[in-house]
Amino acid sequence: MIEVQELTRVFGELTAVDAISFTVNPGEMYGLLGPNGSGKSTTMRMILGLLKPTSGTAIVLGHDIRTDSVAAKRVMGYVPEEPNLPDSLTGWEYINYVADIWRIPRGSGRDKEIEELLQLLDIYDASNDLISTYSKGMSRKTSLVAALIHKPRILILDEVQAGIDPKGAATIKEILNGLRSRGATILLSTHVLEIAERMCDRIGIIDHGKLIAEGTMDSLRQQAKGLSSLEDIFLSLTGGPDMQQIARFLEEVGGE
Ligand SMILES: Nc1ncnc2c1ncn2[C@@H]1O[C@H](COP(=O)(O)OP(=O)(O)OP(=O)(O)O)[C@@H](O)[C@H]1O
Ligand SMILES: [Mg+2]
Numbered sequence: 687m688i689e690v691q692e693l694t695r696v697f698g699e700l701t702a703v704d705a706i707s708f709t710v711n712p713g714e715m716y717g718l719l720g721p722n723g724s725g726k727s728t729t730m731r732m733i734l735g736l737l738k739p740t741s742g743t744a745i746v747l748g749h750d751i752r753t754d755s756v757a758a759k760r761v762m763g764y765v766p767e768e769p770n771l772p773d774s775l776t777g778w779e780y781i782n783y784v785a786d787i788w789r790i791p792r793g794s795g796r797d798k799e800i801e802e803l804l805q806l807l808d809i810y811d812a813s814n815d816l817i818s819t820y821s822k823g824m825s826r827k828t829s830l831v832a833a834l835i836h837k838p839r840i841l842i843l844d845e846v847q848a849g850i851d852p853k854g855a856a857t858i859k860e861i862l863n864g865l866r867s868r869g870a871t872i873l874l875s876t877h878v879l880e881i882a883e884r885m886c887d888r889i890g891i892i893d894h895g896k897l898i899a900e901g902t903m904d905s906l907r908q909q910a911k912g913l914s915s916l917e918d919i920f921l922s923l924t925g926g927p928d929m930q931q932i933a934r935f936l937e938e939v940g941g942e
Contacts, residue, residue: 687709687710687711687712687745687746687747687748687871688709688710688716688733688744688745688746688840688871688873689709689744689745690706690707690708690709690729690733690742690744691707691742691743691744691745692705692706692707692741692742692743693705693706693707693729693732693733693739693741693742693743693744694706694739694740694741694742695725695728695729695732695737695739695740696740701895702725702728702895703725703728703729703732703895704725704894704895704896705741705742705896706725706729706742706892706895706896706897707742707897708890708897708900710871710872710873711871712869712871713866713867713869713870713871714866714871714872714887714888715862715866715872715874715885715886715887716872716873716874716886716887716888716889716890717874717875717876717881717882717885717886717888717889717890718730718873718874718875718889718890718892719875719876719877719879719882719889719890719891719892719920720875720891720892720893720924721893721924721925724892724893724894724895724924725892725894725895726844726875726892727766727767727844727875728895729892730764730842730844730873730875732744732751733746733751733762733842733873734759734762734764734842735751735755735758735759739751739752746758746761746762746840747761747839747840749761761838761839761840762838762840762841762842763833763834763836763838763840763841763842764833764841764842764843764844765826765829765830765833765841765842765843765844765846766829766844767844767845767848769825769826769828769829771817771820771825771828771829772817773816773817773818774816774817774818775816775817776813776814776815776816776817777804777809777812777813777814777815777817777820777824777828777831778800778804778813778814780817780828780832781800781804781813781828781831781832781835782800784832784835784836785800785835785836788835788836790835790836799835800831800835803831803834803835804831806857806861807827807830807831807854807857807858808827808853808854808857809824809827809828809831812824822849823849823850823851823854826846826848826849826850827850827854830843830846830858834861834865838870839869839870839871840870840871840872840873841862841865841870841871841872841873841874842872842873842874843862843872843873843874843875844874844875845875845876845877846858846874846876847859847876847878847881848876848877848878855881859881859884859885862874862885863885874886879915879916879917879920880916882916883903883916887902888900888901888902889901889902889903889906889916891906891919891920891923891924893923893924898923898924899919899923903916906919907919910922910923
């Protein structure tokens with residue numbers, strides 16, 4: 687369970703996250719949606735203890751991130767928006783390095799588990815290549831394996847599906863569903879509304895650092911009366927494209 691309580695982060699003049707509160711229940715998959723720069727990654731990084739809140743806090747499986755951050759970190763797995771993995775290691779070396787940090791006993795059991803995950807995500811064959819040679823999708827998949835290796839009860843995934851091929855995306859979805867049914871609590875962000883709609887039990891929509899709507903798809907539909915698709919609900923809440931400005935631009939660009 688993750689309880690986010692009035693979490694706030696100020697950068698200079700900007701309040702990037704503005705007194706956000708929400709709860710992700712045990713065994714729930716919660717999707718954070720919002721425009722670029724709305725505060726999703728900043729919220730996640732505060733929950734993870736990677737960024738200090740200006741005020742407010744989050745309680746992760748009973749551990750307050752402000753006072754009990756080591757215990758909180760121990761129960762969480764994280765796939766960042768930009769994985770930034772060490773270029774000079776192979777995928778296999780990196781995952782084993784992370785497994786060592788978590789003090790997972792070395793041996794055939796651990797090797798087998800890592801191999802299975804790499805196989806599932808179709809990156810086993812590349813696991814002895816240097817990470818510097820990996821594509822974006824391969825790095826993200828490697829980062830996901832590393833995040834799962836200590837069997838965290840809480841998973842925080844920042845656009846984990848971005849740049850992943852369709853088979854990989856379907857595999858990740860099945861892995862996450864499986865983990866959820868075994869009791870994992872999952873907070874993810876995505877710009878792919880279809881992913882949010884299909885995978886998440888509840889969705890929170892964030893704009894300018896504030897949670898502006900929250901609920902199951904059905905309750906969001908009721909909140910945005912008459913709108914049925916998540917895309918329409920999202921655009922009605924956060925603003926759609928400026929068609930007049932687009933038309934002006936296209937006129938200026940000209941053409942035949
Ligand atoms: N370290 C930082 N210093 C200053 N401003 C920051 C910092 N990190 C984030 N911001 C600002 O905070 C706001 C929220 O950023 P954040 O990365 O949380 O957005 P996001 O919702 O994850 O966006 P995206 O969908 O593009 O990933 C943005 O305006 C961003 O410029
Ligand atoms: Mg982000």
